[in-house]
Amino acid sequence: MIRFLLGLASHLVLAAVALIIASLVVDGVHLQPGGFLVAVGVLALAQAVLAPFVFNLARRYASAVLGGIGLVSTFLALWIATLFRGGLTIDGAAAWIAAPIIVWVVTALGGWIIMGVIVERWLKRREEDRLLDRREAKRR
Numbered sequence: 001m002i003r004f005l006l007g008l009a010s011h012l013v014l015a016a017v018a019l020i021i022a023s024l025v026v027d028g029v030h031l032q033p034g035g036f037l038v039a040v041g042v043l044a045l046a047q048a049v050l051a052p053f054v055f056n057l058a059r060r061y062a063s064a065v066l067g068g069i070g071l072v073s074t075f076l077a078l079w080i081a082t083l084f085r086g087g088l089t090i091d092g093a094a095a096w097i098a099a100p101i102i103v104w105v106v107t108a109l110g111g112w113i114i115m116g117v118i119v120e121r122w123l124k125r126r127e128e129d130r131l132l133d134r135r136e137a138k139r140r
Helices: 002-025 034-062 063-082 094-138
Strands: 030-031 088-090
Touching: 002 030, 002 063, 002 094, 030 034, 030 094, 034 063, 034 088, 063 088, 063 094, 088 094
Parallel strands: none
Antiparallel strands: 030 088
16 A cells, blocks of 8 residues: 555656656746646546556557557647646647657656665565564564
8 A cells, every 4th residue: 555655656746847847848848837736647647547558559459669658658648638728738749749758758767766766675674674573572
């Protein structure tokens, strides 16, 4: 349960960071403060739902494109996020090409760093501490 909640928090934070970076770096990507949280939530949820769906479709019908699944699902998630007015807008072909790449890189690297390194180490230390506490409790 803790791993799930940490993963959820990680996805939300990374989606927020990715959208902010994309809006700062890419002309044509605009975030409105009033809808920022909605855009972050929609993007994180859409990525979580779409990634396995797109992967399964590609595996079944177009296995040659499996490497680009993250980009495709990020593109679709950004498109869905733009459907909710007042949060995220993306204008122009160049922005629609650059934004998914930036968001995908930030969320993929961030997810690997946060979940794969920081959280895993923290959970491992936590489990080791629990085992030590149990051993000490048995000795008493």
